[in-house]
Amino acid sequence: MSHSQTHDVIVIGAGFAGLYSVHKLRDQMGLDVTAFEAASGVGGTWFWNRYPGARCDIESIHYSYSFSEELQQEWNWPERYAGQPEILDYLNHVADRFDLRRNIQFNTRVTSMVWDEENSFWRVGTDDGKTTTARYVISGAGNLSVPKEPDFPGVKDFQGDVYVTGNWPQEPVDFTGKRVGVIGNWPQEPVDFTGKRVGVIGTGSSGIQAITEIAKQAGHLTVFQRTPNFATPIGNGPIDPELYADQKARYAELRKEARNHVQGVPLEAPLPSAIEVSAEKRKEVYDKRYAQGGFRMFLSTFADIYHSKASNDTAADYIRGKIQERVVDPAVAELLSPTDHPYAAKRPAFENGYFEAFNQDNVELVDVKSNPIERVTATGLNTTTDEYEFDVLVLATGFDAMTGPLMAMGIVGRNGERLQDKWADGPETYLGITVNGFPNLFLITGPQSPSVLYNMPLAIEDHVDFATAAIAHLNEHDLAIIEADAEAEKAWVDHANEKAAESLLPEANSWFMGSNIPGKPRRCLVYVGGAPTYRAICDEVVAEGYRGFELSPAVELAQL
Incomplete structure (x- = not known):
């Protein structure tokens, strides 16, 4: 590497992706790396999402790094599905154990990233006014790190507290005796809700x-719902010590099974088809998996749920029946029962007593599809027919997923092309990790990769390993630039779109499709072909000398 460069690699983010990238590049490859993190600490999405009840939907034993056997054995999870505090503790432990903080600049947000054609490196600007250069950039900015902007008129007029679930305060909040509603950005100091109304x-x-x-x-608590969700039980509870000991003893085997499973967890195999069994057998399968909790209802029942509308309808009907059993008021149960999209066409949601909450006297449900929110007022909000008053509004309105975090960084590639312009009609990537015209930039779990359809820590390890192996390959062969070929990129986009069209995902308006953001192009943002298939494709690409990539030496470096 040239001495004129500030660093070999710049890493963006200090969540699962950023931490592993720093460790891999610095400790295993001996490269000069620095990371930028907008937050004041590590954790990524688990730093910001501190709202009550925040919890992972992948079992703890699997939702963790696999790169260190010592780390796997020394860390102990208290629950089957870890809550946000435990996951944040885990990531802080990782940062301390591998001494990663000394290579991370906290409270530093990337505001620009421009490819320097003359010198073949990236110039990265940050909100402290500084510019840092590096040959390579690895973006671990996350898939769900940019909350959707409130699109309700008058939000700034509200005189109470307005919070966003994706940017919750760093201290616990006491909701005792309060009425609750949801909208907005959360402050970073403790909040007292005593005696307040919440929406x-x-x-x-x-x-x-x-x-x-x-x-x-x-x-x-008043809940404003536009679209009901197919939520099923998570099945959380304390981890059984004997089972946990057995799992730790078989960790290598479990990880192998996980990587060969479509979702990155070793779940039980499904039966072939929901419509090829008797109604009695189908109910038996659904009853068992519903009771077991988590993704089993989706992934361990019938294999064709994701692709056959007829099979999917059987699962949707079953879940609607469960909602009607659990909610006392039939009218409320009807409102909570989804009818406008297939089951799991949106990311499956998991719950623990959610539907029973609507049986409480202090909880009210408002259907804003039939009675839309017109505006937020100084004291609450108005729908087309009613006025509501609150002390606190909480916005759980989602994220500008997958592309939003990348668009926010001002990325400019070859010939001054902005990423926003290249992706004006939707993302175009090669393998979901690289972009033609933007050399030496790696998007960890980027658009058109399995990403959120897979166990994220394992997906992140796969992508970081791919990126760092490519960098090592370049260094070993006196090369300095890797860039996706335009034809290979187009072929991958076509392939990803074809796989999406074979599924039921396009039948729902969701963040999977970019449909939750006004004006955002509607295109499937994830690779639906399955992580094992995806990993095999990536392995073939590497084995064939990085098929679909152009590898070249750097141009003659100019003086900085």
Whole structure:
């Protein structure tokens, strides 16, 4: 590497992706690396998402790094599905154990990233006014790190507290005796809710988790729902010590099984088809997996649920029946029962007492599809027919997923082309990790990769290993530039779109499709072909000398 460069590699983010990238590049490859993190600490999404009930939907034993056997054995999870505090503790432990903080600049947000054609490196600008250069950039900015901007008129007029689930305060909040509603950005100091009324807008995964917990304490909670969700039990509880000991003893075997599973966890195999068995057998399967909790209802019942509308309908009907059993008021149960999209066409949501919350006297459900929110007022909000007053509004309205974090960094590639312009009609990537015209930039779990359809820590390890192996390959062969070929990129985009069209994902308006953001192109943002298939494709690409990539030496370096 040239001495005129500030660093060999710049890493963006200090969540799962950023931490592993720094360790891999610095400790295993001996490269000069620095990372930029907008937050004041490590954790990524688990730093910001501190709302009540925040919890992972992948079992703890699997939702963790696999790169260090010592780390796997020394860390102990208290619950089957870890909550946000435990995951943040884990990531802080990783940062301390591998001494990663000394290579991370906290409270530093990337504001620009421009490819320097003359010198073949990236110039990265940050909000402290500084510019740092590096040959390579690895973006671990995350898939769900940019909350959706509130699109309700008058949000700034509200005189109470407005919070966003994706940017929750760093201290616990006491909702005892309060009425709760949801909208906005959360402050970074403790908040006292004593005696307040609370309203929540949004019933996606974050909203479901937050509503369940807030309902236990609030004096009155009003939930504003536009689209009901196919939520099923998570099945959380303390980890059985004997089972945990057995799992740790078989960790290598479990990781191999996980990487060969479509979702990155070694779940039980499904039966072939829901419509090829008797109604009695189908109910038996659904009853068992519903009771077991987590992704088993989706991934361990019938293999064709994701692709056959007829099979999917059987699962959707079953879940709607469960909602009607659990919610006392038939009218409320009807509102909570989804009918406008297939089951799992949106990311499956998981709950623990969510539907029972609506049986409480202090919880009210408002259907804003039939009675839309017109505006937020100084004291609450107005729908087309009613006025509501709150002390606190909480926004659980989701994220500008997958592309939003990348668009926010001002990325400019060859010939001054902005990433925003290249992706004006939707993302175009090669393997979901690189982009033609943007050399030496690696997008960890980027658009058109399995990403959120897979166990994220394992998906992140796969991508970081791919990126760092490519960098090592270049260094070993006196090369300095790797860039996706335009034809290979187009072929991958076509392939990813074809796989999406074979599924039921396009039948729902969701962040999977970019449909939750006004004006965002509607295109499937994830690779639906499955992580094992995806990994095999990547292995073939590398084995064939990085097929689909152009590898070249750097141009003659100019003086900085």
